[in-house]
Amino acid sequence: xxxxxxxxxxxxxxxxxxxxxxxxxxxxxxxxxxxxxxxxxxxxxxxxxxxxxxxxxxxxxxxxxxxxxxxxxxxxxxxxxxxxxxxxxxxxxxxxxxxxxxxxxxxxxxxxxxxxxxxxxxxxxxxxxxxxxxxxxxxxxxxxx
Amino acid sequence: xxxxxxxxxxxxxxxxxxxxxxxxxxxxxxxxxxxxxxxxxxxxxxxxxxxxxxxxxxxxxxxxxxxxxxxxxxxxxxxxxxxxxxxxxxxxxxxxxxxxxxxxxxxxxxxxxxxxxxxxxxxxxxxxxxxxxxxxxxxxxxxxxxxxxxxxxxxxxxxxxxxxxxxxxxxxxxxxxxxxxxxxxxxxxxxxxxxxxxxxxxxxxxxxxxxxxxxxxxxxxxxxxxxxxxxxxxxxxxxxxxxxxxxxxxxxxxxxxxxxxxxxxxxxxxxxx
Numbered sequence: 415x416x417x418x419x420x421x422x423x424x425x426x427x428x429x430x431x432x433x434x435x436x437x438x439x440x441x442x443x444x445x446x447x448x449x450x451x452x453x454x455x456x457x458x459x460x461x462x463x464x465x466x467x468x469x470x471x472x473x474x475x476x477x478x479x480x481x482x483x484x485x486x487x488x489x490x491x492x493x494x495x496x497x498x499x500x501x502x503x504x505x506x507x508x509x510x511x512x513x514x515x516x517x518x519x520x521x522x523x524x525x526x527x528x529x530x531x532x533x534x535x536x537x538x539x540x541x542x543x544x545x546x547x548x549x550x551x552x553x554x555x556x557x558x559x
Numbered sequence: 560x561x562x563x564x565x566x567x568x569x570x571x572x573x574x575x576x577x578x579x580x581x582x583x584x585x586x587x588x589x590x591x592x593x594x595x596x597x598x599x600x601x602x603x604x605x606x607x608x609x610x611x612x613x614x615x616x617x618x619x620x621x622x623x624x625x626x627x628x629x630x631x632x633x634x635x636x637x638x639x640x641x642x643x644x645x646x647x648x649x650x651x652x653x654x655x656x657x658x659x660x661x662x663x664x665x666x667x668x669x670x671x672x673x674x675x676x677x678x679x680x681x682x683x684x685x686x687x688x689x690x691x692x693x694x695x696x697x698x699x700x701x702x703x704x705x706x707x708x709x710x711x712x713x714x715x716x717x718x719x720x721x722x723x724x725x726x727x728x729x730x731x732x733x734x735x736x737x738x739x740x741x742x743x744x745x746x747x748x749x750x751x752x753x754x755x756x757x758x759x760x761x762x763x764x765x766x767x768x769x770x771x772x773x774x775x776x777x778x779x780x781x782x783x784x785x786x787x788x789x790x791x792x793x794x795x796x797x798x799x800x801x802x803x804x805x806x807x808x809x810x811x812x813x814x815x816x817x818x819x820x821x822x823x824x825x826x827x828x829x830x831x832x
Contacts (some may be wrong), residue, residue, distance in 0.1 A: 415815075
């Protein structure tokens with residue numbers, strides 16, 4: 415069993431009102447768990463990644479570096495005449511640092527005033543420029559920490 | 560890092576989520592079509608999966624696909640109310656849910672842990688928009704069951720084309736929850752890149768699709784427009800919400816079992832990698 419297989423078995427029967435209350439009023443204290451990936455040995459998790467091993471193995475540190483790094487996520491890779499334009503979404507993991515077992519910092523929007531959100535990209539060259547920017551700006555972004 | 564007090568920004572953003580902006584009318588969701596894109600049991604899929612897995616399981620493990628392909632056998636019961644309620648709290652500036660206890664969002668860590676997909680590396684989406692080598696004959700195909708009959712070879716061998724068509728179906732139905740009732744070739748180039756040993760960060764593409772889905776939904780909600788069929792990885796959002804709310808119904812995750820309603824009597828067990 416993996417986390418995916420296990421969670422697909424969960425059924426939460428509640429009315430839409432109860433779900434609204436849950437999200438609006440706060441999860442009950444006993445049920446709120448920020449970091450859900452505790453090392454449960456019974457799970458056949460990926461051999462390549464365990465949060466507990468991030469400082470011990472180079473491969474896991476490499477994965478971690480992608481998990482915590484602000485980046486651009488590609489959207490629209492489909493073919494077709496009527497598909498929406500190719501674009502990107504911002505990924506800012508620091509705003510939910512608690513979900514990865516870290517302490518919470520004030521939320522920061524790294525790409526604000528630098529890249530327009532969800533702008534259509536028309537050519538591969540344009541997208542390459544964005545990727546280059548994404549690679550180069552991180553040291554600058556964290557220098558103020 | 561600028562102003563260390565984030566309360567002003569958070570309060571301002573809180574007033575911009577659909578929960579505050581829209582009229583919260585349940586009729587905003589089209590009852591019949593809004594969430595209809597959900598992976599269903601398709602006749603022949605399990606048999607095909609087992610057949611291809613006997614030859615390709617090792618390849619899938621190498622490319623971090625095996626866990627996610629196995630998930631396609633899961634019979635996840637769609638919880639529309641949970642999905643609809645959560646969408647009202649989505650902030651399209653933060654790409655996160657603004658719940659009372661704080662910002663929460665599906666992350667690459669969630670994608671990697673829930674699906675096992677690769678999240679390492681970068682991809683230019685234009686490299687996936689070139690024409691695929693393989694072609695699907697759409698005139699012969701009526702529905703996904705027919706697609707399986709057309710592309711599944713009778714013998715035990717699995718050709719490159721059969722593998723490509725198998726992954727194309729898996730991506731369209733079980734990963735990106737496409738709306739097509741009959742097969743399409745949207746993902747053939749991506750599949751060909753995956754098959755040719757390229758390191759594709761499929762997890763990043765999936766998370767991008769999820770953010771995009773939620774942003775399209777929240778835009779409709781804020782404009783008080785009826786939500787039509789919006790395609791995207793609803794299943795991933797469902798798994799993520801289940802995981803974070805699991806303590807409401809199941810305090811221990813390890814006590815749960817894999818929900819699959821596919822008939823097992825006709826088939827041998829899945830091969831192990």
